[in-house]
Amino acid sequence: MNFDYSDDQKFLKNEARKFLEANCGPAVVRGVMDNADRSYDEGLWKAVAAQGWLGAAIPEDFGGLGLGHVELCAIAEELGRVVAPIPFASTVYFLAEALLLAGDDKQKGELLPKIAAGELIGAFATSEGPGPVTPASVKAKVEGGKLTGVKIPVTDGDIADVALVLANEGGKPGLFLVDLKGAGVQSETLKTLDPARGAARLTFSGASATRVGAAGEGFALVEQVMDRAAVLLAFEQVGGADRCLEMAKAYALERYAFGRVIAGYQAIKHKLADIYVKNEVARSNAYYGAWALNTGAAELPIAASAARVAASEAFWFAAKENIQTHGGMGFTWDVDCHLYYRRSRQLSLVAGAPKVWKERLVQQLERRNAA
Amino acid sequence: MDFNDSPEEAAYRAQAKAWLEANAADHAARSAGGRRPNTDDHMAAAKSWQARKAEAGYACITWPKAWGGGGGSPIQQVIFNQEEGKAGVNYGYFTIGLGMCVPTVMAFADDETKQRFVGPAVRGEEIWCQLFSEPAGGSDVAAARTRAVRDGDDWVINGQKVWTTGAQYSDYGIVLVRTDPDTPKHKGLTMFWIDMKSPGVEVRPIYQMSGGSEFNEVYFTDVRVKDSQRLGEPGQGWQVALVTLMNERLAVGGSAGPNYAEIMNLARDLPAGNGPALSDASFREKLADWYVQAEGLKLTRFRTMTALSRGQTPGPESSIGKIISANQLQDLSNLAVEMEDQYGIINDPALAPMEAAFQQSLMWAPGLRIAGGTDEILKNIIAERVLGLPGEVRVDKDVPFKDMPTGR
Numbered sequence: 001m002n003f004d005y006s007d008d009q010k011f012l013k014n015e016a017r018k019f020l021e022a023n024c025g026p027a028v029v030r031g032v033m034d035n036a037d038r039s040y041d042e043g044l045w046k047a048v049a050a051q052g053w054l055g056a057a058i059p060e061d062f063g064g065l066g067l068g069h070v071e072l073c074a075i076a077e078e079l080g081r082v083v084a085p086i087p088f089a090s091t092v093y094f095l096a097e098a099l100l101l102a103g104d105d106k107q108k109g110e111l112l113p114k115i116a117a118g119e120l121i122g123a124f125a126t127s128e129g130p131g132p133v134t135p136a137s138v139k140a141k142v143e144g145g146k147l148t149g150v151k152i153p154v155t156d157g158d159i160a161d162v163a164l165v166l167a168n169e170g171g172k173p174g175l176f177l178v179d180l181k182g183a184g185v186q187s188e189t190l191k192t193l194d195p196a197r198g199a200a201r202l203t204f205s206g207a208s209a210t211r212v213g214a215a216g217e218g219f220a221l222v223e224q225v226m227d228r229a230a231v232l233l234a235f236e237q238v239g240g241a242d243r244c245l246e247m248a249k250a251y252a253l254e255r256y257a258f259g260r261v262i263a264g265y266q267a268i269k270h271k272l273a274d275i276y277v278k279n280e281v282a283r284s285n286a287y288y289g290a291w292a293l294n295t296g297a298a299e300l301p302i303a304a305s306a307a308r309v310a311a312s313e314a315f316w317f318a319a320k321e322n323i324q325t326h327g328g329m330g331f332t333w334d335v336d337c338h339l340y341y342r343r344s345r346q347l348s349l350v351a352g353a354p355k356v357w358k359e360r361l362v363q364q365l366e367r368r369n370a371a
Numbered sequence: 372m373d374f375n376d377s378p379e380e381a382a383y384r385a386q387a388k389a390w391l392e393a394n395a396a397d398h399a400a401r402s403a404g405g406r407r408p409n410t411d412d413h414m415a416a417a418k419s420w421q422a423r424k425a426e427a428g429y430a431c432i433t434w435p436k437a438w439g440g441g442g443g444s445p446i447q448q449v450i451f452n453q454e455e456g457k458a459g460v461n462y463g464y465f466t467i468g469l470g471m472c473v474p475t476v477m478a479f480a481d482d483e484t485k486q487r488f489v490g491p492a493v494r495g496e497e498i499w500c501q502l503f504s505e506p507a508g509g510s511d512v513a514a515a516r517t518r519a520v521r522d523g524d525d526w527v528i529n530g531q532k533v534w535t536t537g538a539q540y541s542d543y544g545i546v547l548v549r550t551d552p553d554t555p556k557h558k559g560l561t562m563f564w565i566d567m568k569s570p571g572v573e574v575r576p577i578y579q580m581s582g583g584s585e586f587n588e589v590y591f592t593d594v595r596v597k598d599s600q601r602l603g604e605p606g607q608g609w610q611v612a613l614v615t616l617m618n619e620r621l622a623v624g625g626s627a628g629p630n631y632a633e634i635m636n637l638a639r640d641l642p643a644g645n646g647p648a649l650s651d652a653s654f655r656e657k658l659a660d661w662y663v664q665a666e667g668l669k670l671t672r673f674r675t676m677t678a679l680s681r682g683q684t685p686g687p688e689s690s691i692g693k694i695i696s697a698n699q700l701q702d703l704s705n706l707a708v709e710m711e712d713q714y715g716i717i718n719d720p721a722l723a724p725m726e727a728a729f730q731q732s733l734m735w736a737p738g739l740r741i742a743g744g745t746d747e748i749l750k751n752i753i754a755e756r757v758l759g760l761p762g763e764v765r766v767d768k769d770v771p772f773k774d775m776p777t778g779r
Contacts, residue, residue, distance in 0.1 A: 001380070001446070001680045002373050003673040009372075070372050249758055264761040266747075269754035276753055277691045281667030284688075288670050291372045310663045358659035359652075365662065366649070369635050 003287060005074060013074040016053070017081070023047055024082040026336045032085040032196045033339070039159045039189065039198025045086045049118020054092055058100070063113030069294040073235045073286070080239030083343045085196040087121045087156040089236070089350065093229040095122025098164055098175065101228070102213035102221050107177065111162065123160035123180070124229075125151035125202060126222060132356045133166070135219050140167035140204065142176055146184070147209040150201065155350050157200030158189040164212065165204070166222055173218035175225075176209035183207065194346035196339065227304035229351050231289035234311035237347050238279065238286050241311070244318035244340050245275045248325040255327075268325060275318045282307075282314035302368065305361035312348040312357075319344040374673065376450070377680060383447050387429070387454045394423055395458040408463075409585075414540060417462035421495025430493050431469055438477070438485075439493035446679040467536055468492055468499030472545045475615045476564060479602035484564070488543070500541035500567070502532040502589055503612065507777065509534070509741075510748045512547070513557050513609055514767075514775075517591060519548040526550075526563065526601075528571075528594040534742070538574045538587040541567050545615065546591075547608050552773040559772050560608030563600045570594070581734040631662045634707060637724055641710055648710045661703055668695050687757035693739075694749050701736035704729045
C-alpha cells in the first residue's frame with residue numbers, strides 16, 4: 001500500500017511551502033484584493049513560472065518539467081494554503097489540461113511551452129448566466145470560424161491571453177480556442193466575491209475561433225476537463241481548509257474569555273474536531289482523485305466528483321467556522337479569515353457547484369452499479 | 372501513489388492466501404450453514420480456527436514468536452486480516468482479549484502468570500473480557516466505584532460492571548477496582564485479573580433497545596482474588612488501564628453497515644411519488660454525501676496502512692473512523708426507512724425491504740455512537756491529542772474520591 005505522497009513529492013511540497021511563505025504572504029493577497037485595478041500579482045506569477053510549477057505536469061517535449069499530476073496536486077495544495085492571487089488554475093488546470101487531453105500537435109506545440117514559461121495566461125469560458133452549464137444553456141455559436149456570444153463570468157477573463165470557449169457549431173457543442181487580444185473580443189472586469197481572483201464578462205463579436213477536439217464533442221470534453229480540474233482544485237481546497245483549522249486553533253489558544261483560553265471550551269474543541277474530520281475525509285478523497293488523474297484510471301469521473309464534493313464541503317465548513325472561532329475579530333477586514341471564506345466560494349463555484357457534482361457522482365455510481 | 376503491495380507485502384499476501392486456501396476451505400464450509408454468533412457451534416468453530424492459526428503463526432502476527440505470535444509487522448497483520456475476511460473465517464471472540472487484556476497481562480504480570488495465560492489465549496482455548504465501565508462511570512472510566520478491600524492475602528471485590536462484551540462466554544477478565552476511596556479518583560484504583568467462574572461473579576445480559584443482548588452487566592458479590600492476581604501496584608490501576616486503552620487504539624478498525632450499492636438497489640425499486648426513490652433529487656444528493664464520507668473513511672484506512680507499510684506510526688487521521696461510521700449508519704438507516712414512507716414503520720423481516728436490515732440498523736446505531744468512546748469523548752480526544760488543545764477544567768483532581776459529588 002502506497003497511498004500517500006512519496007518522499008520526493010513531500011520534498012517538493014515542502015519546498016513549495018517555504019517558497020510561498022516567503023513570496024505569498026497575506027500582504028501579497030491583499031495587494032490584489034484591495035486594488036480594483038489589479039486582478040493578479042504579476043511578480044508572484046513570474047516567480048512561480050521560474051519555479052517551473054506551471055509546467056509541472058506538462059511533458060518535457062512541450063517545455064514542461066514532465067513530473068506528473070501528483071506533483072501538480074502537491075503544488076496546488078500549497079497554493080490553496082496561501083490563497084495565491086494568480087491565474088494558476090485557469091491556465092494550468094483548465095487550459096493546459098484541455099490541450100493535453102484534446103489539443104492537436106500544432107495547438108500543443110504553440111501554447112504549452114508558453115504556458116510552462118509563464119508567457120501565456122489562460123481562461124475557461126463556459127457559463128453564460130445564472131444556473132449550471134448544460135448543453136441547453138450554451139447560446140454562443142461559431143459560424144465559419146467566427147465566434148459570437150457572451151460568456152459570464154470567466155475567471156481570469158480580464159487578464160487572459162487565450163480562452164477556451166464552449167460554443168455551438170452547426171448546432172453541436174464544441175470547445176474553441178480564442179485569442180482574447182485579437183479582434184472581436186470585448187472584456188469587462190466584474191466585481192466578484194473573491195477580489196483576489198479576477199473575472200470578466202467576455203463579449204465575442206466575430207472573434208476568430210479554432211476548435212479543440214472532435215466536432216460535436218465539446219460537452220464531453222468540458223466534462224473531461226472539469227474532472228481533471230476538480231481534482232486539482234480539491235487540493236487547493238484541502239490546503240485552504242487545513243490553513244483555516246490552523247488559524248482557528250492558533251487564535252483559540254491565545255484568546256482568553258471567562259478567565260481561560262477559549263480552546264479549552266468543548267464548544268470550540270468539538271467545532272475544531274469537526275473541521276478536522278471533514279478535512280481528513282476531503283484529503284483522502286483528493287488523494288484518490290490524484291491517483292486516478294495520474295494513472296488515467298477509468299475511475300476518474302467518480303474519484304473527481306467525490307474529491308470535489310468532499311473538498312468543497314470541507315473548505316466551506318472550515319472557512320465559516322474559522323470566522324466564528326475568531327468572533328468579532330473574524331468579521332473585520334483586517335483579519336485574514338475572510339480571504340479564505342472568499343476563496344472557498346471561488347473554488348466551490350469555478351468548476352460548477354457541488355450540487356451539480358453530487359448529481360454527476362450519483363450518475364456515475366448508477367453506471368458502475370449497473371455494470 | 373498507488374494501492375499496490377510492496378514486493379515483500381505481495382510475497383506475504385501470497386503466502387497468507389495459500390495458507391488460507393489450504394486451511395480455511397473446510398473451515399469456512401463448516402462455519403457456514405446457518406451458524407449464528409454466540410451459539411455453541413459457532414464458538415467451537417471459532418476456537419478450532421484460532422488454534423490452527425496459532426499453530427501456523429497467524430494468531431497475533433505482531434507478537435514475538437516466544438509468546439506464540441508470528442514475529443511479524445503491523446502491515447502483515449493488516450494483510451492477513453484482509454485475506455482472512457475474504458476467506459470468510461474471521462470471528463470476533465478473541466479481539467478484546469488478544470487486543471487489550473492479554474497485552475496488559477504481558478506488561479504487568481509476573482513470569483509465572485504470563486506463562487500460564489498467554490499461550491492458551493493465543494490458541495483460543497481461553498477467552499478474556501475487559502471489565503472497566505460501570506453504571507456511574509462510562510466516559511469517566513476512572514470514576515469506578517467497584518470496591519476491593521484487602522483481607523490477608525486476598526482482596527474482596529464488591530460492585531457492578533456494565534457493557535461488558537463477551538462476559539457470558541469469557542473465562543477470564545481484567546477488572547478495574549477502587550482500592551482507596553480516600554485519595555483522589557485517579558490515584559485510588561487497582562487492576563486485577565480475575566477468573567470469571569469465581570464464586571460471587573454473576574453475568575446478566577443487558578436487554579438493549581435494539582432487542583438484542585450482546586452486552587452484559589457483571590455483578591461482584593464478595594468475590595475473592597489473590598494479591599498475586601494484581602496487575603501493577605495498588606493505586607496504579609489508572610496507569611495500567613491507560614496501557615490497555617492504548618492497545619485498543621492501535622487496532623485498525625473497519626466499519627459495518629449497508630454499502631451504497633445496497634441503498635441504490637433499494638432505491639431503484641422503491642416508489643417515491645412520481646418515480647422510484649433513486650430518481651428523487653433530494654435522495655440523490657444525500658446518497659452522494661454518504662458515498663463521499665464512506666469513501667473518505669475507506670481511503671483514510673489506506674493512508675493508515677501506507678504508514679504501516681512504510682514502517683511509520685500511523686498519523687492521527689485514523690481517529691476519525693468511528694465518529695463518521697456510527698453517525699453515517701444512523702443517518703443512512705433513517706434515510707432508507709423514510710424512503711419507504713408509511714411502510715417504513717414495519718420492522719418485520721418478512722415484510723420490510725431487505726429483511727428489515729435498515730429498521731434494525733436504525734435501532735442498533737445509537738449504541739454504536741456510544742460504545743468504545745462516545746462521539747463527544749472522541750471529539751475531545753481529537754481536540755486534545757491530535758490538535759493539542761487544552762484538557763477539560765477538572766474539579767475532580769484533588770478531591771478524595773469519597774467526597775466527590777455523584778448526584779445521588
